[in-house]
Amino acid sequence: MGWADVGYHSDHILTPNIDSLAADGILLNHFYAQPMCSPSRGALLTAVHPIHLGLQNRMIINHSPTGLPLDCKIWPQYLKQRDNYATHIVGKWHQDFARREFTPTHWGFDSHVDF
Structure with a gap:
């Protein structure tokens, strides 16, 4: 999975459940x-x-x-x-x-x- 393969980084692929997890959790942007x-x-x-x-x-x-x-x-x-x-x-x-x-x-x- 790449950086833009989820909705909260890009609008190419809709991932509402992953987006919800990202909004309510911790994002590791430099891992x-x-x-x-x-x-x-x-x-x-x-x-x-x-x-x-x-x-x-x-x-x-x-x-x-x-x-x-x-x-x-x-x-x-x-x-x-x-x-x-x-x-x-x-x-x-x-x-x-x-x-x-x-x-x-x-x-x-x-x-x-x-x-």
Whole structure:
């Protein structure tokens, strides 16, 4: 998806639901994606640039001996500190499963469906 592929940046494609989310949420206008999924996902989960996570040039695959640095804190852990938040992740975790410390439930998600 490109910058002008949603209605709030362009009138070429009508996206009223996405426009509503943009109007009521936070727009990230200066966010950069990495060329691989693990560095981008790590940055989104931690709000830390991938170079500071050691993820700038590698992809974490299942059964890898490493994952996100264990001293990081990711957004579901912050939500769990507040009342009435349940966290669930659906989709590609890609932060590893080799050790329990790398699984989504260890990082604050109540449950997950991974593929």
